[in-house]
Structure formats: structure tokens, C-alpha cells
Amino acid sequence: MNYTTSFTLDRAHYKECFEQSNALQPKSNSRFIKPVVMVLFGLFFYATKIDGISAHLGAFFFILAFVEVLNTIYARGWWVTRQMLSxxxxxxxxISLNETGLDINSDFVKQSIQWTEITSATPTEKGLVLKVNNASHYLSKSCFSEDAWQFINSKVST
Incomplete structure (x- = not known):
């Protein structure tokens, strides 16, 4: 099968990529460890009272911890905004499909993924997350015809 499709990297696509990929990640409180450690560093530098540096360095770590908490709480908006600024x-x-793999082409990326390089394929509600060399690639079901989607599923399941 030879199939080619195109889509635009817009806000809706980035939101779908984040939501579908993030749904696979286990939720834990370990994501707040980094800000807590930063606050502890800030307290340490405030407590040591080294002239001229302690207050500034302590404040720096407090602000860094605050930004990290915002990054954790607003992860989707933060990630989508960064992608929209790229x-x-x-x-x-x-994206072109053929018997050997996927070819992904844009103004900035030219990549070929062979079907044999895909180590895992995890279906999501709206697509498929492919793992290739410890990198994740999200394919949205909305970008492909039903026949092309069945072809992809047959290739990644073997």
C-alpha cells in the first residue's frame, strides 16, 4: 500500500499529541520533588547568611521552584505554547506510508521510520504512540483514511 497524507502543525494537533501521549504516563506525586528540593536549597542559602550572595541565591531558588510548580500544574498549556513558538x-x-515504513517530511524534518524499527505501538483513544529508539511518535487517527489506519495497525502489530 502506498498512501500519503498531510496535516498542519497547529494548536489543535499539539493539544491532541500532548493529551494522548500524557494519558499513557502514570500520575504520581514525584513530579513535585524537584520544586521541594529547590525550596530546600533556597532555605539553606537564606539560612547560611553568606554576605552578598545568600539572599539573592535563596530568592533565585524560590523563584525557580515557583516556575517549576507552574510547569507541573500547567504542563499542557506550557508544552503547547512552547511548540507553538517553535x-x-x-x-x-x-506522511507517506509504504511496505517498508513511514516517511515524514516537512520544511524542517525529513525522517524515515522502518516498520522493523518500531519497538512498541500503544493505541490511544485518538491515535497511536509509536516508540522508536526510545523516542515517542504520535500518529493521529484523524489524519489517515480507515484503510491506511488498518494498514498501520497491521504493520505495527507484527
């Missing part, structure tokens, strides 16, 4: 945002991506 040079790839708003560009068209073309």
Missing part, C-alpha cells in the same frame, strides 16, 4: 508551528507535514 519554527515548525504552522507548517505542513506530509
Amino acid at each position: 519554527k515548525a508551528a504552522g507548517n505542513d507535514v506530509t
Whole structure:
């Protein structure tokens, strides 16, 4: 089968990528360990009272901890905003399927993924998360025809 599709890297696509990929991650309170450690560093530097540096360094760690908490709480908005500020945002991506694999082309990325390189494929509600060399690639079901989607599933399940 040879199939080619295109889509635009817009806010809706980035939101779907984040939500579907993040749904696979286990939720734990360990994500708040980093800000707690930063607050402890801030308290340490305030308590040591080294002239000229302690107050500034302590405040720096408090602010860093605050930013890290915001990053944790607003992870989706933070990630989507960073993607929208990237040079790839708003560009068209073309994905071609064939018997050997996927070809992904845009103004900034030219990548080929062989079906044999895919170590795992995890279905989500709206697509598929592929693992290739410890990297994740999300394919949205909405970008492919039903036949192409069945072809992808047959290739990644073997």
C-alpha cells in the first residue's frame, strides 16, 4: 500500500499529541520533588547568611521552584505554547506510508521510520504512540483514511 497524507502543525494537533501521549504516563506525586528540593536549597542559602550572595541565591531558588510548580500544574498549556513558538508551528507535514515504513517530511524534518524499527505501538483513544529508539511518535487517527489506519495497525502489530 502506498498512501500519503498531510496535516498542519497547529494548536489543535499539539493539544491532541500532548493529551494522548500524557494519558499513557502514570500520575504520581514525584513530579513535585524537584520544586521541594529547590525550596530546600533556597532555605539553606537564606539560612547560611553568606554576605552578598545568600539572599539573592535563596530568592533565585524560590523563584525557580515557583516556575517549576507552574510547569507541573500547567504542563499542557506550557508544552503547547512552547511548540507553538517553535519554527515548525504552522507548517505542513506530509506522511507517506509504504511496505517498508513511514516517511515524514516537512520544511524542517525529513525522517524515515522502518516498520522493523518500531519497538512498541500503544493505541490511544485518538491515535497511536509509536516508540522508536526510545523516542515517542504520535500518529493521529484523524489524519489517515480507515484503510491506511488498518494498514498501520497491521504493520505495527507484527
